[in-house]
Amino acid sequence: MSKTIRRGPLRLRPYILDGKPTGEWQLDIPPHVTMTGRRERHKFPSRQQALDEANRQLMEIRSKGVIGYDTIPLARITLNEATRQWCENEKRRVRTLKKRKSSLESNLHRLKSILTFMGKDDVARITSRRMEEFQEHRLNQGRRPSTVNADIIVLRAVMKWSKEQGFVPEVPTVEPIPEDRKRVELPTQAEVSLIISALPSRLGVLARLLAETGCRKGEAFNLEWEDVNLVGQGYVEVRPKEGDGWTPKTRQSERRILLSDGLRDALASLSTKSSYVFPGRDPDKPMDNFRKALAAAAKKAGVKKHITPQTLRKAFMTWQAERGIPEHVLQAQVGHAPGSRVTKRYYIQATEEAKEKAVFSLRVLNAPNR
Template sequence: MRISKRSVDDLVAGEKDTFWWDDALKGFGVKVTPLGKKVFVLQYRVGKSSTPRRITIGEYGQPWSPDRARDEAMRLRGIVASGVDPADRPPDKVSVTVKQLWEKYLEQASAHKKPTTLARDRSSAIRHIIPLIGDKDVRTLTKPDIQSFFSSVKAGKTATDEKTGPRGRAIVKGGPGTANRTLDLLSSMMTLAIELGIRRDNPTKGIKKFSLRSRDRYLTSEELKRLGDSLAVEQAAGTNPMALAAIRFLSLTGCRKSEALGLRWSWVDLENSLVSLPDSKTGARQLHLGNAAKELLMNMPRFANSPWVFPSARGEGPVVGIRKIWDAVRIRAGLGDFRLHDLRHSFASSAVSAGQSLYVVGKLLGHSQARTTQRYAHLAKGPVQSAADAISDEIAKKLAAK
């Protein structure tokens, strides 16, 4: 039945304790004793235990109305979902820490989020959220608590530089971008807390994010020439040819670094100038190869024992860590703070400036939403500008004839 004031009022006592269960909230029920006492309860299992447990919420009447009892049942279910048995301590003293909530969030997110997204979330949680507020009770978090946490991440209070293995290194920085991403994750965690009944509101709402400076950096024709010259010099000097080829491929296709470095020959169809990527940031997609990119792949050596287009010189995996080589190429070409990812922006800007529609550019880049491509709209020559060019050219011809 649906537990409500009317339905609870209609329940009558039997010869022994009788339980009535709610049809919407699992485990929420009313026990009716032989003496007619009506008590709200919650039945549940902790973890993978097959033995159900039951906890008393309160007797029907003030203050335990059906609605208030339902809210408390939802809160207790949230505590159970975090792996804590609320029967071990009085319900009003049971706490769920932010760290416990993160573990529950990770468990649920693993079923639908991409590995790369999960890795980014895990880094935000382990490097920022847990060190700063991991031990705090989710129920008592306030908006000032979140604001203080947000400002601390921006100020770099969780910044670190440590070795993670023989060749690994973790450089963790703060800053406005990191703070914004971490706030997004914390907001999603608080949404889960509401769904689990741990709290009724989201304390991250209303926290204003930091404004970020746009990084739309494109290469000019002269800079592209210098980049080509720099790549040639590095190649002549014996720099890792696979890393240099990967940089050229990024320049010629506009694909993401992860897509290029993880490229397998089995995905490449040179006959149709296509690369079928089984997964990417926006899911499976096809990467269209221009003539120059196709020629680059046709001239790449293939190794019988390696499936990778850009194999590593050491080990059996693909080439990784091309940052140092890129820095050498960038500095030699005099490109300033131009990032490797900016090659993707340059590819897009070249396409738009050449007259390609934003729809086509979005397809080339693998954008799933049109608004993502809109950042390049200002590079396209609009119809008004085209009309102005045509009219002024026509008038200029007549003036010249005079």
């Protein structure tokens, strides 16, 4: 009499080695219900442990939906292989100037966690439910909702390419994780002036550049003197460096930034011995860290707020919005794409000063005595 136990499509049986029972039990999972499309076998020390796992697997299979995995035709290509081919396609796009190298590098970084979790899955088995499982997995790892949502965007890009190649009939969708807007206490213009005064001269000019133009710290750090014009209307140009050098974040980031007369004169006072406007300890390399000096200057100036280069960028956009600068002009200043929702959603904030100015008082006429 067979000792095989069935649980739906799953089978359990004693594990036999060299014709002799080992006391262990083996769980056989057929290929049509696995994520990889390949048969899986797992061993357990006891019959009960094997049964428990079989029941758990059966519940999971049934929870996938009414259709069931056995009706989904396999693509016969794993996400690992699909991603490899997608990357080759994206590298061609980089070589033909249709995509930035930095953008592809960011994609590859995000794909690491995706492939660790589901790289062996057949692409046809990557469903909305599977994406939700990945979201849950990443949140359990302590990742922020914005990070997980960005991971999903890259995964869907690979799945979209897979659909174009005929590997999958459609691109699965998943509801994004709500992102709480992080509240940052912005410094006032007076507080930033105090911080700039508390910094060494060159770093003070750097802080002023960030606060008066809203440029990204990487744009400021990689600024070279050949990118700076100090004659007449001063300006700096954000542009990619030759060869495999630094590149701006996006195409919209390539721009000319006009300078105030005061900032132009401050830049003109700096040494030009290095090719970089703000060199690091090695004069042949750009500065790469400014946070500690900025935090120390804020403390020295008595500003009890967390100040970073990103804080100054947000402060600039907020001040410009309060001045009534049109959004399309502001986006051109800071290197955001025209019409981007990022500017308002993540950068412009309602300061306490603006809220105080917005207090409204209705003039109420005294009612006649009756």
